[in-house]
Amino acid sequence: MDTEVKLSITPSTVLEYLYCPRFIYFMEVLDIPQNEETRYKVMEGRNVHKIKALSNAEYKRKKINVIKKEINQEMYSNTYNIHGIVDEILFISDGTAAPLDYKFAQFKDKIFKTYRIQSAMYALMIKDNYGVQVNKGYLVYTRSKNHVEELIFTDDDFNSVKEIVQNIIDIVTKNIFPKRTRVRIRCSDCCYRNICIK
Numbered sequence: 086m087d088t089e090v091k092l093s094i095t096p097s098t099v100l101e102y103l104y105c106p107r108f109i110y111f112m113e114v115l116d117i118p119q120n121e122e123t124r125y126k127v128m129e130g131r132n133v134h135k136i137k138a139l140s141n142a143e144y145k146r147k148k149i150n151v152i153k154k155e156i157n158q159e160m161y162s163n164t165y166n167i168h169g170i171v172d173e174i175l176f177i178s179d180g181t182a183a184p185l186d187y188k189f190a191q192f193k194d195k196i197f198k199t200y201r202i203q204s205a206m207y208a209l210m211i212k213d214n215y216g217v218q219v220n221k222g223y224l225v226y227t228r229s230k231n232h233v234e235e236l237i238f239t240d241d242d243f244n245s246v247k248e249i250v251q252n253i254i255d256i257v258t259k260n261i262f263p264k265r266t267r268v269r270i271r272c273s274d275c276c277y278r279n280i281c282i283k
């Protein structure tokens with residue numbers, strides 16, 4: 086998270102917030118780093134990049150009429166106070182664009198909220214940086230033979246991103262101690278469990 090000029094939030098920080106909002110407080114307000122080994126999303130990210138190198142981007146997207154793509158594109162959006170590196174930006178023949186994101190995961194007939202929110206963040210970055218409509222996003226599940234899922238974004242998706250980003254900014258700038266995750270089982274192997282108020 087870049088706090089020097091203007092707070093700008095990454096998809097990784099949003100994933101951590103969605104896992105437990107208190108992560109943000111411990112990491113960014115109290116400056117207590119996480120145990121690297123427990124950073125499941127970071128580990129996942131590393132694995133994805135390994136898999137990507139091996140698979141050489143062999144995925145099925147015949148039905149997506151892609152006319153151009155950009156790979157590993159870093160984007161900053163001052164409008165939405167977010168930044169990040171998207172795996173691929175697909176420019177589609179209808180004049181729109183779409184983020185494509187690799188997931189080191191199996192597809193189990195359900196798209197996790199975290200994936201949807203992360204993809205919507207990339208969509209907002211693309212809109213802001215390229216001035217194009219972004220109505221869809223794509224997820225490639227590398228552990229399901231590169232199964233491709235299409236997301237159709239709604240206003241609710243973009244509003245959720247804006248709300249989460251604002252909540253994170255409030256935690257950091259106003260020193261707000263957030264509510265704990267409602268998924269209590271996460272606390273049992275959390276690196277902050279010994280210092281977290283029950």
Ligand code: SF4
Pocket residue numbers: 105106107108265266271272273275276277278281282
């Ligand atoms: S112990 Fe539980 S509530 Fe506290 S930071 Fe960890 S996951 Fe969140």
